[in-house]
Amino acid sequence: xxxxxxxQKLKTMLADVxxxxxxxxxxxxxxxxxxxKKERNAVILGxxxxxxxxxxxxxxxxxxxxxxxxxxxxxxxxxIVFCGVKFMAETAKIxxxxxxxxxxxxxxxxxxxxxxxxxxxxxxxxxxxxxxxTYVNTYADVKxxxxxxxxxxxxxxxxxxxxxxxxxFLPDEYLARNVARETGKHIIFPSLDKSASPNESELDIxxxxxxxxxxxxxxFTVEDIRSVREQFPDVYILAHPECSxxxxxxxxxxxxxxxxIRAVQATHAPRYLLLTECSMGxxxxxxxxxxxxxxxxxxxxxxxxxxxxxxxxxxxxxxxxVVEVPEEIRVRAVxxxxxxxxxx
Ligand code: 13P
Ligand code: SF4
Numbered sequence: 001x002x003x004x005x006x007x008q009k010l011k012t013m014l015a016d017v018x019x020x021x022x023x024x025x026x027x028x029x030x031x032x033x034x035x036x037k038k039e040r041n042a043v044i045l046g047x048x049x050x051x052x053x054x055x056x057x058x059x060x061x062x063x064x065x066x067x068x069x070x071x072x073x074x075x076x077x078x079x080i081v082f083c084g085v086k087f088m089a090e091t092a093k094i095x096x097x098x099x100x101x102x103x104x105x106x107x108x109x110x111x112x113x114x115x116x117x118x119x120x121x122x123x124x125x126x127x128x129x130x131x132x133x134t135y136v137n138t139y140a141d142v143k144x145x146x147x148x149x150x151x152x153x154x155x156x157x158x159x160x161x162x163x164x165x166x167x168x169f170l171p172d173e174y175l176a177r178n179v180a181r182e183t184g185k186h187i188i189f190p191s192l193d194k195s196a197s198p199n200e201s202e203l204d205i206x207x208x209x210x211x212x213x214x215x216x217x218x219x220f221t222v223e224d225i226r227s228v229r230e231q232f233p234d235v236y237i238l239a240h241p242e243c244s245x246x247x248x249x250x251x252x253x254x255x256x257x258x259x260x261i262r263a264v265q266a267t268h269a270p271r272y273l274l275l276t277e278c279s280m281g282x283x284x285x286x287x288x289x290x291x292x293x294x295x296x297x298x299x300x301x302x303x304x305x306x307x308x309x310x311x312x313x314x315x316x317x318x319x320x321x322v323v324e325v326p327e328e329i330r331v332r333a334v335x336x337x338x339x340x341x342x343x344x
Pocket of ligand 1 (some may be wrong): 064065066151152255256257258
């Protein structure tokens with residue numbers, strides 16, 4: 001596709017969300033990226049939080065963490081460029097050890113940074129024999145300490161698949177509380193202080209959590225919801241399960257990023273509000289122009305926003321940044337990821 005054709009395609013989809021001057025500039029970049037992608041026999045995976053032009057012009061596969069893990073496992077291309085954050089690109093490498101996995105910028109995540117492999121080993125020592133579920137928003141060495149991974153799209157199914165009265169669920173406090181509420185389990189957040197002995201409330205525990213938080217979703221409040229509903233009583237509100245249980249309870253729907261997209265497409269509300277990274281609202285509007293999306297863009301993910309058209313082009317051009325996972329960690333992490341993928 002040549003630049004003018006790309007510009008026209010982007011204009012048709014994005015004229016209402018992206019200024020024309022930006023569309024012209026990015027159309028040129030998109031053509032260059034797609035040419036490099038072909039030359040290198042690469043596939044570009046894009047998380048739903050990618051900015052709208054990148055998302056609609058150069059990504060071959062879009063989705064939430066679960067869908068992107070599945071597609072990464074199936075690709076026959078030589079190079080995978082992961083437009084998302086580092087833990088997601090690591091999952092692609094864990095599943096494709098012989099392929100080159102590139103990430104345009106080594107973007108972090110507050111959840112992945114909240115826990116180390118040593119923390120998981122300490123929890124396992126304190127609760128011997130209790131199975132460990134880790135959210136995919138963790139680094140490879142943490143996954144390697146786990147029995148099974150989960151995403152926001154399958155957390156409940158993963159928990160219910162384990163035939164154990166008690167589970168360790170790491171590291172997102174709010175996702176854990178939301179899953180505990182859905183499955184009717186009693187959850188605790190223990191101190192790892194060696195001198196502390198289990199107290200009475202720990203005797204009937206069914207879930208053991210960790211106090212990691214997503215720096216984006218933890219900021220949405222019940223007060224935000226009250227204020228938006230007051231202004232727009234007919235609004236349909238969707239919250240990601242990394243939001244607090246109070247925010248999820250005050251919303252109309254909760255699910256993974258792709259589940260939220262499907263819920264918007266499947267309902268007919270006069271307007272919608274997404275309690276998640278703001279770019280996703282732009283992406284939904286572009287694909288569904290008849291949907292009226294309210295914007296709550298004061299909270300952005302600084303990590304997802306590190307990925308740009310420019311560094312995606314440079315990633316293919318200069319083969320950077322190469323994602324590596326040491327083999328002794330990868331072989332342990334892959335069984336936790338594959339066990340999750342088998343659950344569906
Ligand atoms: P999803 O798996 O729902 O796409 O979530 C990933 C993420 O980082 C949400 O903040
Ligand atoms: Fe991590 Fe939250 Fe950003 Fe997702 S939105 S990458 S969970 S900090």
